[in-house]
Amino acid sequence: xxxxxxxxxxxxxxxxxxxxxxxxxxxxxxxxxxxxxxxxxxxxxxxxxxxxxxxxxxxxxxxxxxxxxxxxxxxxxxxxxxxxxxxxxxxxxxxxxxxxxxxxxxxxxxxxxxxxxxxxxxxxxxxxxxxxxxxxxxxxxxxxxxxxxxxxxxxxxxxxxxxxxxxxxxxxxxxxxxxxxxxxxxxxxxxxxxxxxxxxxxxxxxxxxxxxxxxxxxxxxxxxxxxxxxxxxxxxxxxxxxxxxxxxxxxxxxxxxxxxxxxxxxxxxxxxxxxxxxxxxxxxxxxxxxxxxxxxxxxxxxxxxxxxxxxxxxxxxxxxxxxxxx
Amino acid sequence: xxxxxxxxxxxxxxxxxxxxxxxxxxxxxxxxxxxxxxxxxxxxxxxxxxxxxxxxxxxxxxxxxxxxxxxxxxxxxxxxxxxxxxxxxxxxxxxxxxxxxxxxxxxxxxxxxxxxxxxxxxxxxxxxxxxxxxxxxxxxxxxxxxxxxxxxxxxxxxxxxxxxxxxxxxxxxxxxxxxxxxxxxxxxxxxxxxxxxxxxxxxxxxxxxxxxxxxxxxxxxxxxxxxxxxxxxxxxxxxxxxxxxxxxxxxxxxxxxxxxxxxxxxxxxxxxxxxxxxxxxxxxxxxxxxxxxxxxxxxxxxxxxxxxxxxxxxxxxxxxxxxxxxxxxxxxxxxxxxxxxxxxxxxxxxxxxxxxxxxxxxxxxxxxxxxxxxxxxxxxxxxxxxxxxxxxxxxx
Numbered sequence: 001x002x003x004x005x006x007x008x009x010x011x012x013x014x015x016x017x018x019x020x021x022x023x024x025x026x027x028x029x030x031x032x033x034x035x036x037x038x039x040x041x042x043x044x045x046x047x048x049x050x051x052x053x054x055x056x057x058x059x060x061x062x063x064x065x066x067x068x069x070x071x072x073x074x075x076x077x078x079x080x081x082x083x084x085x086x087x088x089x090x091x092x093x094x095x096x097x098x099x100x101x102x103x104x105x106x107x108x109x110x111x112x113x114x115x116x117x118x119x120x121x122x123x124x125x126x127x128x129x130x131x132x133x134x135x136x137x138x139x140x141x142x143x144x145x146x147x148x149x150x151x152x153x154x155x156x157x158x159x160x161x162x163x164x165x166x167x168x169x170x171x172x173x174x175x176x177x178x179x180x181x182x183x184x185x186x187x188x189x190x191x192x193x194x195x196x197x198x199x200x201x202x203x204x205x206x207x208x209x210x211x212x213x214x215x216x217x218x219x220x221x222x223x224x225x226x227x228x229x230x231x232x233x234x235x236x237x238x239x240x241x242x243x244x245x246x247x248x249x250x251x252x253x254x255x256x257x258x259x260x261x262x263x264x265x266x267x268x269x270x271x272x273x274x275x276x277x278x279x280x281x282x283x284x285x286x287x288x289x290x291x292x293x294x295x296x297x298x299x300x301x302x303x304x305x306x307x308x309x310x311x312x313x314x315x316x317x318x319x320x321x322x323x324x325x326x
Numbered sequence: 327x328x329x330x331x332x333x334x335x336x337x338x339x340x341x342x343x344x345x346x347x348x349x350x351x352x353x354x355x356x357x358x359x360x361x362x363x364x365x366x367x368x369x370x371x372x373x374x375x376x377x378x379x380x381x382x383x384x385x386x387x388x389x390x391x392x393x394x395x396x397x398x399x400x401x402x403x404x405x406x407x408x409x410x411x412x413x414x415x416x417x418x419x420x421x422x423x424x425x426x427x428x429x430x431x432x433x434x435x436x437x438x439x440x441x442x443x444x445x446x447x448x449x450x451x452x453x454x455x456x457x458x459x460x461x462x463x464x465x466x467x468x469x470x471x472x473x474x475x476x477x478x479x480x481x482x483x484x485x486x487x488x489x490x491x492x493x494x495x496x497x498x499x500x501x502x503x504x505x506x507x508x509x510x511x512x513x514x515x516x517x518x519x520x521x522x523x524x525x526x527x528x529x530x531x532x533x534x535x536x537x538x539x540x541x542x543x544x545x546x547x548x549x550x551x552x553x554x555x556x557x558x559x560x561x562x563x564x565x566x567x568x569x570x571x572x573x574x575x576x577x578x579x580x581x582x583x584x585x586x587x588x589x590x591x592x593x594x595x596x597x598x599x600x601x602x603x604x605x606x607x608x609x610x611x612x613x614x615x616x617x618x619x620x621x622x623x624x625x626x627x628x629x630x631x632x633x634x635x636x637x638x639x640x641x642x643x644x645x646x647x648x649x650x651x652x653x654x655x656x657x658x659x660x661x662x663x664x665x666x667x668x669x670x671x672x673x674x675x676x677x678x679x680x681x682x683x684x685x686x687x688x689x690x691x692x693x694x695x696x697x698x699x700x701x702x703x704x705x706x707x708x709x710x711x712x713x714x715x716x717x718x719x720x721x722x
Binding site: 240 | 568705711720
């Protein structure tokens with residue numbers, strides 16, 4: 001019997017909700033275990049379906065001492081009894097068995113107790129928090145490309161996210177494919193060669209362009225949004241929200257964004273952005289824009305024969321109002 | 327004091343209904359003919375003119391058992407009809423946005439029963455304008471030819487019977503109520519609600535002929551405050567940021583109204599329904615008893631949401647009507663017409679506005695208020711509609 005060159009950590013804790021990263025962590029755990037023992041097998045079970053005897057059977061040493069990887073999914077759903085069992089096992093892990101607990105980071109107390117006990121017992125923690133910020137997403141893509149053995153630049157990353165969307169699975173797959181197709185050099189040009197169009201255009205993107213008077217950009221974004229199935233009502237609401245924010249900030253005059261944020265009950269970043277957008281707007285034009293947003297709100301709720309057209313007209317009207325002189 | 331005293335400032339309608347009640351009594355006794363009495367009536371009139379009160383008074387007169395003029399107001403029949411507990415008087419009071427066809431089908435069934443008191447089976451539908459098309463159609467047959475002793479009383483807030491679908495209207499006898507005169511309202515506030523003379527006169531003069539609104543203003547300080555706040559808006563829109571503060575106040579007040587209603591009732595209603603469906607039970611079979619009840623609870627939640635929307639819209643509508651009245655006063659003052667103002671207590675404000683605005687811009691502001699009422703009916707988000715209105719009021 002050859003001695004293993006690597007010893008997998010007997011306790012592993014996977015924290016977070018980002019599915020792709022959770023899957024990767026679980027797979028990594030299995031792969032490390034197989035390095036040590038090629039015949040190691042994987043057992044995945046949801047904690048809510050687990051019973052005390054089953055757990056006892058899973059973690060008890062087997063006759064032939066083959067390696068085992070046990071993944072307890074959705075540990076946040078654990079009940080008091082099961083949690084107590086897992087905790088007591090964590091204190092004295094059995095040899096040759098890797099126990100990976102997948103927990104979403106929230107949930108009720110029994111599940112959290114498991115997390116605390118695993119940390120205390122020295123479990124290897126893998127953080128898989130949901131990626132929500134744009135910068136994090138860009139970092140993820142960059143990392144994917146690097147790991148696949150490619151090089152890239154910020155423009156290419158931005159172009160890829162624009163056209164693929166924010167789903168990590170798709171981003172990861174697209175990144176790997178691009179590296180394979182381009183022999184490593186993922187440039188913006190290469191991205192554009194394989195990917196066309198826009199994946200995620202929200203109503204806010206349309207509204208942002210409309211209130212800055214960018215007619216062409218706003219119309220383009222609107223068409224993409226319609227193409228990808230953004231509901232009309234959401235776009236109309238986003239337009240109203242953008243115009244309102246600009247009007248409130250413009251009405252408040254020049255002031256410190258942080259003080260304004262408190263007064264208007266808006267986050268500071270929103271106020272800062274709106275202060276920039278408010279440049280060039282005249283009061284009367286804002287009145288006109290507010291009127292347009294109210295009209296389009298009725299239009300998309302069934303008053304207009306064609307909601308697409310109603311939205312386009314509203315976007316044109318708002319952009320025109322922004323450029324008007326009175 | 328007879329039941330007709332509740333019907334404020336409507337001598338013509340009372341005369342017609344009184345004659346009909348006498349004829350109806352003749353029919354019940356077997357002594358008279360059907361002349362003057364009809365099986366279906368349609369009460370129309372502006373909001374607050376007392377349509378449903380008139381309908382209820384008529385129902386009481388039909389159920390009155392005291393010899394002499396029907397509608398004594400004292401016998402059991404009158405008393406229970408007016409308080410809404412008479413076994414043969416059915417009131418349909420919609421709380422949601424519309425009256426559904428299912429509700430009307432159930433009503434048609436009950437209306438076909440013979441009156442338990444041996445007199446008349448009366449069905450009152452307040453706000454018949456909220457009947458959906460299907461619901462109106464379900465009602466048609468019953469309204470056209472009800473059983474011998476069934477009477478339908480439909481009420482619709484409108485100056486014109488045209489707002490009720492023609493198929494229903496043509497089967498009813500129309501009773502048009504008019505806006506009651508301010509002295510008549512003041513009188514009823516004084517006699518019935520014990521409001522002192524000055525307050526009664528003031529409330530009657532600012533209510534725009536709406537009896538219920540006058541009573542609310544006379545008795546509820548919060549309503550007075552709310553009105554004063556709303557009427558302050560037109561003259562206090564100096565800067566663009568005022569627009570959003572005022573709009574915010576209006577919307578918040580309406581939201582508070584709606585959440586007060588849902589706060590007091592939603593939870594209790596849901597609990598009652600859950601108990602009725604067997605939730606919270608223990609023991610054998612308790613779990614299977616609740617199977618399939620989620621749909622019923624969903625249905626209730628939908629109704630509650632509809633009611634909350636309605637409450638919010640009604641609260642906003644009151645404010646909008648007050649605002650429209652103010653701009654009308656400004657126009658009237660500008661034209662120098664000698665007609666009563668809607669808000670005589672704000673005459674100073676409307677005179678000041680008339681001095682500084684052109685009639686055209688006043689009219690544009692008035693139009694904005696009316697457009698906002700329409701927008702709310704079209705399901706525009708209240709905040710967006712109100713902001714558009716207030717900004718139009720600001721710019722003129």
